[in-house]
Every structure is written in structure tokens, then in C-alpha cells.
Amino acid sequence: MLLSLNSMRKMLTIITNVLKGSASKNVARVVAARTYADFTAEAAFDVKKCDTHRLDDAPPTKSVLTREDALKYYRTMQVIRRMELKADQLYKQKIIRGFCHLYDGQEACAVGIEAGIKPTDHLITAYRAHGYTYTRGVSVREILAELTGRRGGCAKGKGGSMHMYANNFYGGNGIVGAQVPLGAGVALACKYLGTDQVCVSLYGDGAANQGQIFEAYNMASLWKLPCIFICENNKYAMGTSVERSSASTEYYKRGDVIPGLRVDGMDILCVKEATKYAADLCRAGKGPIVMELQTYRYHGHSMSDPGVSYRTRDEIQEVRSKSDPISLLKDRMLANNMASVEELKEIDVQVRKEIEEAAQFATTDPEPPLEELCNHIFYNDAPLEVRGTLPWAKLKSVS
Numbered sequence: 001m002l003l004s005l006n007s008m009r010k011m012l013t014i015i016t017n018v019l020k021g022s023a024s025k026n027v028a029r030v031v032a033a034r035t036y037a038d039f040t041a042e043a044a045f046d047v048k049k050c051d052t053h054r055l056d057d058a059p060p061t062k063s064v065l066t067r068e069d070a071l072k073y074y075r076t077m078q079v080i081r082r083m084e085l086k087a088d089q090l091y092k093q094k095i096i097r098g099f100c101h102l103y104d105g106q107e108a109c110a111v112g113i114e115a116g117i118k119p120t121d122h123l124i125t126a127y128r129a130h131g132y133t134y135t136r137g138v139s140v141r142e143i144l145a146e147l148t149g150r151r152g153g154c155a156k157g158k159g160g161s162m163h164m165y166a167n168n169f170y171g172g173n174g175i176v177g178a179q180v181p182l183g184a185g186v187a188l189a190c191k192y193l194g195t196d197q198v199c200v201s202l203y204g205d206g207a208a209n210q211g212q213i214f215e216a217y218n219m220a221s222l223w224k225l226p227c228i229f230i231c232e233n234n235k236y237a238m239g240t241s242v243e244r245s246s247a248s249t250e251y252y253k254r255g256d257v258i259p260g261l262r263v264d265g266m267d268i269l270c271v272k273e274a275t276k277y278a279a280d281l282c283r284a285g286k287g288p289i290v291m292e293l294q295t296y297r298y299h300g301h302s303m304s305d306p307g308v309s310y311r312t313r314d315e316i317q318e319v320r321s322k323s324d325p326i327s328l329l330k331d332r333m334l335a336n337n338m339a340s341v342e343e344l345k346e347i348d349v350q351v352r353k354e355i356e357e358a359a360q361f362a363t364t365d366p367e368p369p370l371e372e373l374c375n376h377i378f379y380n381d382a383p384l385e386v387r388g389t390l391p392w393a394k395l396k397s398v399s
Contacts, residue, residue: 074326
């Protein structure tokens with residue numbers, strides 16, 4: 001299509017401004033106006049077939065993705081990735097203290113699960129929880145402030161890395177495997193109250209051998225609870241490969257009489273379709289179900305673990321180059337004309353800015369005052385008296 005003389009003049013003006021270093025945003029707007037209408041609005045993609053256990057059918061092997069959802073998924077995964085890298089930096093600067101378990105590499109699990117359930121559904125996970133805290137609606141600012149122990153954190157600086165909560169999100173939990181029976185309890189409440197909700201109860205391959213998990217399986221199966229038990233199998237638990245720690249590494253079959261799915265946890269579309277299938281099964285009164293997401297963490301188990309004593313740097317790099325969840329989605333979008341390189345770069349710039357602003361808040365917001373140390377022990381803030389005394393009554397902040 002030929003451009004009018006006025007249009008050509010406008011474009012020349014913008015190009016001149018770019019050369020002067022003053023109009024990159026205007027160029028982005030012109031490119032958007034000229035090309036966004038030509039993008040593919042919707043496309044269908046082949047996804048890896050899930051392995052099944054005690055199921056007559058399986059999740060679909062094709063997934064329909066809209067451009068709007070693709071951009072949303074890409075941005076959310078980039079936020080989680082950049083947030084975790086910033087947490088790594090703050091920890092090494094000794095601004096974040098204590099335990100800190102990062103989620104980079106596993107972004108397709110959190111974002112794919114959220115895409116397959118409803119915001120009104122329930123979710124509970126272990127201590128590698130920052131990604132889920134974000135997908136459940138908590139801002140990066142509140143998450144990083146919680147990591148640095150500031151009063152602007154989502155738990156007012158008192159919970160730290162392992163204890164973050166939101167609506168219908170029952171937190172990261174520090175006791176290995178303890179969240180699984182809690183999730184079964186939430187699912188029992190859903191059934192008791194007659195809601196159409198399900199509960200996603202997550203744990204890792206290291207926790208998969210815990211006895212309490214099998215107790216939760218048993219009760220959930222007896223009572224047909226709407227619970228999706230999900231094992232995020234990132235292959236190394238705290239630092240031991242699954243082959244050395246588990247007699248059976250087919251975690252999706254661990255529920256025995258409970259049906260199971262083994263899913264490519266590095267492909268967001270595969271996770272989304274499998275989760276939706278599992279949620280539909282639970283809503284139909286056919287729950288529970290066990291899912292195993294085969295994924296990979298780039299960091300060590302925690303920040304105190306370099307992560308290369310039980311696996312090689314070459315292995316980590318190979319996963320990054322061949323199976324990175326963000327790159328896989330990005331390549332699909334570009335190959336099918338669902339976005340432009342410039343558009344995705346602009347998202348990356350916006351995400352980095354958001355993370356930096358959140359980090360600035362997380363390092364300057366005040367810490368909670370000492371006199372609040374024992375608040376919120378009871379839901380109604382009733383004082384806790386021990387033999388007629390309040391042991392913290394004399395605590396005062398001096399800073």
C-alpha cells in the first residue's frame with residue numbers, strides 16, 4: 001500500500017528524531033500502528049502427548065493459543081524470571097537473609113497451571129513459592145519487600161521467602177510435604193461447601209517419598225476430593241538425583257488407584273492443557289488426580305547450594321539452550337507471526353523497569369518495628385498471657 005505524502009513526511013520526521021536520540025517511543029508507536037493488525041490472532045500448536053495412568057482418555061495434543069494470551073504468558077514468565085534473578089542479586093548482597101529457594105527455569109509450571117484453572121480455585125505449594133505468589137495476584141514489589149523483611153511485604157516482612165499468602169493461595173510452606181494434606185483439607189472444604197472449586201496441591205520430587213503424601217492420597221481417594229496433586233519433578237530434590245533417591249521415578253503413578261498424568265513441565269501449553277483436563281475431571285466429581293510435571297530448576301536447591309556439585313554446568317546449559325520455557329513460547333510466537341521481535345523486546349524493557357522499581361522499594365522501605373514482633377499471633381490480636389505476664393511488653397524499637 002502506497003503511503004501518502006503527509007505520511008511520508010511524518011515518518012521522515014520520526015526517523016530524524018531517532019537519529020537525534022529522542023523519539024524511540026514514537027517509532028514503537030508507528031511500528032505498532034502499521035503492523036499489529038497483521039499479526040495472527042490465534043493459532044493451534046502441537047504439544048507433547050501426556051503419559052497416562054488409569055485413564056481412558058488424555059489431555060489434547062493440540063492447544064489453541066490467542067495472541068492476547070501469548071503476550072500475557074510471555075510477560076508473566078519474564079516477570080518471574082527477572083524477579084528471581086533480582087532475588088539472587090539481593091541475596092548475594094546480603095540484603096535478603098535466611099532461606100531462599102528460587103524458581104527460575106520452572107516458570108511454565110506456575111503460569112501453565114494458572115492458565116488451566118480459575119482464579120477462584122485454590123492453590124498451596126512448598127517453599128519454592130515466589131512464582132505462584134506472583135501468579136496468585138501479589139505484586140513484585142510486595143514479594144521482594146517480603147524477601148527483604150520490610151513492612152511493605154505481603155506478610156508485613158514477617159514471613160520471608162517461605163511464607164507468602166494471597167486470596168485462595170495458602171502459601172509456600174517450609175515443612176517438606178506438609179502442604180499436601182493441607183491441600184487435601186482445602187479440597188474437602190470445597191466438597192463440603194458444595195462449591196465448583198478445586199485445590200491444586202503442589203510438592204517436589206524430594207517430598208514425593210513423604211508418608212503424609214500417601215495418607216493424603218488415601219483420604220482424597222476415599223472421599224473423591226476435587227484435589228489435583230502435582231509433583232514438580234525438577235530432578236534433583238535438595239541435591240540428589242531422582243534415580244538415586246526413589247525406587248520408582250514414575251511419580252504420576254504413585255497414587256496407585258488414583259489416575260495420573262506425566263506432563264512436559266517446560267512447555268506452558270502442555271501444562272495448561274493437562275491442568276485444565278485435570279480440573280475438569282475434578283469438577284465432574286471424578287477426582288482426585290496426580291500430575292507429574294517434568295521440569296528443571298536453573299539455580300541450586302537454595303541460595304546456599306551452588307547447584308553444580310551433583311550436576312554439570314554443561315547439563316544446565318543444555319537445558320537452557322534446548323528447553324527453556326520462555327524461549328519455547330517466544331519461538332512459537334515469532335514463527336507464527338503472533339508478535340514481533342521489537343514488541344517482545346519492549347515487554348522485556350518494561351519488565352526490567354518494574355523489577356528495578358520493586359527492588360528499590362524493597363531496599364528502602366522500613367523494617368517492621370520491634371514492638372510488632374508478637375502481633376498477629378491470633379486472628380483477633382488477643383494478647384497472649386503466660387502466667388499473667390506479657391513477655392514482649394517492654395520491647396521497643398531503638399532505630
